[in-house]
Amino acid sequence: MSTTQVKAYGTQAADADLKEIIIKRRELTPKDVEIDILYCGVCHSDLHTARNDWQNTVYPAVPGHEIVGKVTNVGDSVTKYKVGDTVAVGCLVDSCRACSSCKDDLEQYCENGWTGTYNGPDKHLEGQQTYGGYSQKVVVDEHFVLKVPENLDLAAVAPVLCAGITTWSPLRHWNVKEGSKVAVVGLGGLGHMAIKLAKGLGAEVFLFSRSPEKKQDAKELGCDAVIISTDENQMEAVAGKFDVIIDTVPYEHDLNPYIATLHHSGTLVLVGFLGPLESILNTAPMVMGRKAISGSLIGGIAETQELLDFCGEKNIVSDIEMIDIQNINEAYERMLKSDVKYRFVIDMKSLN
Structure with missing residues (x-):
């Protein structure tokens, strides 16, 4: 040719x-x-x-x-x-x-x-x-x-x-709509698009972050609230709350604290990290609440x-x-x- x-x-x-x-x-x-x-x-x-x-x-x-x-x-x-x-x-x-x-x-x-x-x-x-x-x-x-x-x-x-479709696909697959409660883990290229798109679909949107200084940025993007993931009281306050969590973190991290915040039948979707997770996954809250961990590609x-x-x-x-x-x-x-x-x-x- x-x-x-x-x-x-x-x-x-x-x-x-x-x-x-x-x-x-x-x-x-x-x-x-x-x-x-x-x-x-x-x-x-x-x-x-x-x-x-x-x-x-x-x-x-x-x-x-x-x-x-x-x-x-x-x-x-x-x-x-x-x-x-x-x-x-x-x-x-x-x-x-x-x-x-x-x-x-x-x-x-x-x-x-x-x-x-x-x-x-x-x-x-x-x-x-x-x-x-x-x-x-x-x-x-x-x-x-x-x-x-x-x-x-x-x-x-x-x-x-890329950043848009990577977060849109799980939002659509897990049927996020008006009134859904969605949390996003990590505020970067993927996370900021997840917030905008979930908000556009009518969801109530939260950000999990380790950085309190990101609160203002998240609010400007449309977040309803920011949860500091290292604060046990804040995490306990949202136990059992979310229908879908979009996890955009690109490195190994402990998923157990986030699973506790899923509502029954809720799903945590990994879109940022590829590879083995070495922290032990506690399946008890998954079994007791029909909660799931999944992944999604573009x-x-x-x-x-x-x-x-x-x-x-x-x-x-x-x-x-x-x-x-x-x-x-x-x-x-x-x-x-x-x-x-x-x-x-x-x-x-x-x-x-």
């Missing part, structure tokens, strides 16, 4: 900074959409991939799976989009589309393995992995392209494609479109700090220190 060269920002090794490189994008197939990238959000997964924290990175690596842009060309068989449309691409650019998960619009659980927007096998270009949104353009099958409501701040839409394409439409109706976007691509290495260091409210977004015209 013929290719086109485009500028990107990527890294050649785990211990190397990101810098400008040239990558290849495929020429359009009949179902492809070519997108000029305007904005790309910066996710912790980008950093983990660039630095090979998950031991699966193929170099050179070009991160970025929170993409917003304009359609510049379409394949002959494309029906959903036309040149000039404002569109988005999230964490997925392909799946088998034939397994039961894909048929249920849950491509993120594809039984034959979905293809990530970056660092996945590119079935169109033999021997090459997919390259992400830290680049001028991307070419994506129309099935995995999303419509963006025109009324939204396009830069602030970018993190909705969302399917239909669900992500539903989220974008909802954000358009409710005027919900992420709180962002805009950066130029030349500052991405500094942004990674700041992100490790949680020194951002709440998501970096790259203005991709800085690459040009």
Whole structure:
């Protein structure tokens, strides 16, 4: 297949900074959409991939799976989009589309393995992995392209494609609605979106935090109250209260105190931490109250479109700090220190 060269920002090794490189994008197939990238959000997964924290990175690596842009060309068989449309691409650019998960619009659980927007096998270009949104353009099958409501701040839409859908999917799956009682553990990129979206669905929303200084920020995002998780009295006061807890903490932590705050049949959903939990889990309150611990991974394409439409109706976007691509290495260091409210977004015209 013929290719086109485009500028990107990527890294050649785990211990190397990101810098400008040239990558290849495929020429359009009949179902492809070519997108000029305007904005790309910066996710912790980008950093983990660039630095090979998950031991699966193929170099050179070009991160970025929170993409917003304009359609510049379409394949002959494309029906959903036309040149000039404002569109988005999230964490997925392909799946088998034939397994039961894909048929249920849950491509993120594809039984034959979905293809990530970056660092996945590119079935169109033999021997090459997919390259992400830290680049001028991307070419994506129309099935995995999303419509963006025109009324939204396009830069602030970018993190909705990952931080937003990661929290929206469990809120929808566990049927959060008007009057539901939802708690969020951790106030960062994921946590701030969980608060906004749960509030938009009509829930009563609380934040669990170890940091009293986050109270004002949480209230401004729409939280009804903040519970200091290290304060036993505050934790006892919300025992048995919550229908759903969205746990966004990305490192190992004790779940037992939070399970005690679930209402009967309530569920704590892990969306931030991947890996073994070494603290002993006390199953007694789970058995006695039909409480559950579950996990959730991003969302399917239909669900992500539903989220974008909802954000358009409710005027919900992420709180962002805009950066130029030349500052991405500094942004990674700041992100490790949680020194951002709440998501970096790259203005991709800085690459040009």
